[in-house]
Amino acid sequence: MKQSGTYQEPHYRYDISLLRKTLKKAKAAAEVHATELYYAVKANNEAVILKEIQQMGLGADCVSMEEIERALQIGFPAERIVFAGSGKTIREIDYATAQNIAVIHCESVEEFDIIQEFLESNNSTTKVALRINPDLEAGTHSRISTGKKHHKFGMPWEDAMELISIHKNIVGFHFHIGSQILDMTYFENLSSRIAELLLSTPLDFKTEYLNMGGGLGIDYEDPIKNNIADFEGWMSAIRKNLPKRTYPVIRLEPGRSIVGQCGMLVGQVQYVKHRETCPTAILDIGMTDLLRPMLYGARHKITTVIDSLTLIPQTIAGPSCESTDVFGKNYYLPELNRGDIVRVHSAGAYGSSMRLGYNLKSPIKAMYIYSESKTTFNANYKERTKVAV
Ligand code: LLP
Numbered sequence: 001m002k003q004s005g006t007y008q009e010p011h012y013r014y015d016i017s018l019l020r021k022t023l024k025k026a027k028a029a030a031e032v033h034a035t036e037l038y039y040a041v042k043a044n045n046e047a048v049i050l051k052e053i054q055q056m057g058l059g060a061d062c063v064s065m066e067e068i069e070r071a072l073q074i075g076f077p078a079e080r081i082v083f084a085g086s087g088k089t090i091r092e093i094d095y096a097t098a099q100n101i102a103v104i105h106c107e108s109v110e111e112f113d114i115i116q117e118f119l120e121s122n123n124s125t126t127k128v129a130l131r132i133n134p135d136l137e138a139g140t141h142s143r144i145s146t147g148k149k150h151h152k153f154g155m156p157w158e159d160a161m162e163l164i165s166i167h168k169n170i171v172g173f174h175f176h177i178g179s180q181i182l183d184m185t186y187f188e189n190l191s192s193r194i195a196e197l198l199l200s201t202p203l204d205f206k207t208e209y210l211n212m213g214g215g216l217g218i219d220y221e222d223p224i225k226n227n228i229a230d231f232e233g234w235m236s237a238i239r240k241n242l243p244k245r246t247y248p249v250i251r252l253e254p255g256r257s258i259v260g261q262c263g264m265l266v267g268q269v270q271y272v273k274h275r276e277t278c279p280t281a282i283l284d285i286g287m288t289d290l291l292r293p294m295l296y297g298a299r300h301k302i303t304t305v306i307d308s309l310t311l312i313p314q315t316i317a318g319p320s321c322e323s324t325d326v327f328g329k330n331y332y333l334p335e336l337n338r339g340d341i342v343r344v345h346s347a348g349a350y351g352s353s354m355r356l357g358y359n360l361k362s363p364i365k366a367m368y369i370y371s372e373s374k375t376t377f378n379a380n381y382k383e384r385t386k387v388a389v
Pocket of ligand 1: 040043084175178179180213214215216253254255256257349350
């Protein structure tokens, strides 16, 4: 096969300079809005990425015992780790409370009882906040909306009020309405809803902790021009309608907006099938490496390194044994041929962290990190092969 450049195998490629710039912007906005940032580890859990984020002083928002373990290994202090998730197991709750992480976001009355038991048996300093289902639209893809009544997340406000009337160790509330939200009105609505709900807390209850989740979207259409998300707009919107009094702790949990644009998935055309409608290029990367297009119909920008001004519509597909293993149709690109390199942009968030083991295809092992100085290294795992495009 024709080899393009020094391509050896499919890989993720991360622009660490862009990650640093993004973190700086996010931190600057957070400072203006007196907000603490806890990075949602689920978006990307590569050690090299987490280290950068930890060094910038963000906390970690984890959703499994393994994420907490990794965050601790990376160097996030326990008091800067929160634990969320709708199905925490006893083993996980035991572990989190034994580690004295900062806060557990409790999602139901049943879960509260279990947390309480382990807080006591582990003599833990971990605090509890209640995740509320605010019954709000998020204006995003239905499969990544989380804040409506019918969603499995959080508890009704009435349950939360009952819990705080009985238990004294609840510090506040957690909300998250969905992901990839670009219309700031939805965040403004969330702040109005929170303001309204807080009015009904009992007089002797002091809300010390308010976590308003993540959800800020990125520009998948033009990731090159708009490579940094609108942190300032997000933080203004989400605080807009909150009561003016200050809360001791206001937190946000961005995931996608921190890492989405710094990552790219790189693969190679294996075959081109000339169909009547338009050619289908079959790559060595697909749903097992980046599931978003197949799971949510997400459209990622795709580019090639081929130099041609003539663009033709093509279908870009992966190699798995599923008809849905397709990145998308009507990608206007120079005509692809076997051996050509293809880059899938905005793959830093929910890319490598959602890899599948389907068809026993080995997960992508190669990771290529670059920074402004253009030095390349594989900081993460020794066995990862150096590759260049
Ligand atoms: N906080 C909570 C409670 C969450 O459930 C999530 C994401 C976040 C924070 C971070 O949200 P972000 O800032 O990344 O939008 N796999 C999907 C996205 C699922 C998001 C799950 N929860 C995708 O690829 O679009």
